Amino acid sequence: MTSAEDTVLAYWDACEARDWPRFGTLLADDVVYHLPQTRELIEGRDAYLRFNQEYPGDWHLRVTRVTGSGGHAASSATFSVGDEQQPALTFFDLDDAGRIARITEFWPEPYDPPPGREHLVTRYAPGAAPID
């Protein structure tokens, strides 16, 4: 069977290609997409496909990491719209047939570091991130 890591790579590849039929074949009928930061749930393949198809903006994505084993995996991807970039951190749970049954996704935003740890830290310039 395809590994969870390969399934996640195929998922992101189909997403970037806007190949929604192929994207849909990777999803369980009752897939649940969970956004803990907004407390949102999207339930079922049809709703989740529509959410992706309707998502506004000329976004593109680049996968920076995938790790997993068995029926679980996690990925890090960088989404960009023009010059704006944002990371997306995603956890995947697969069902026994190897289809994606649960997606838990986080969209962290930049913030200013709290004071008091300058003696331990190096800061790099915006856009100069080490490859990750």
Add this chain to the structure above:
Amino acid sequence: MTSAEDTVLAYWDACEARDWPRFGTLLADDVVYHLPQTRELIEGRDAYLRFNQEYPGDWHLRVTRVTGSGGHAASSATFSVGDEQQPALTFFDLDDAGRIARITEFWPEPYDPPPGREHLVTRYAPGAAPID
């Protein structure tokens, strides 16, 4: 050799226990802790131990997910200080000796969902998160 997943579980267990000597044995000498949101890097075991030892607040953590294979893993944990909770998403890269060489961590904050997707989404109440 210990799996990457087991190493990550041991890391979080030692962290919650404030067992810094044990925590330190899991880290490579030249470990790098990277916070992409603040563009901060902490380099070396001594600095990273000190960062953790000095971190303010009576924080506690609960690991909610660990997935990985080979020299890589990812985890999701919930940190709490009193009634406040926040997720931490962490990616780990291990060196050939199985020690943690790179930690890339994200601290996502709640945000309000953008309008236009209400027809596809269910929102749950604060604190009512499905187990994840």
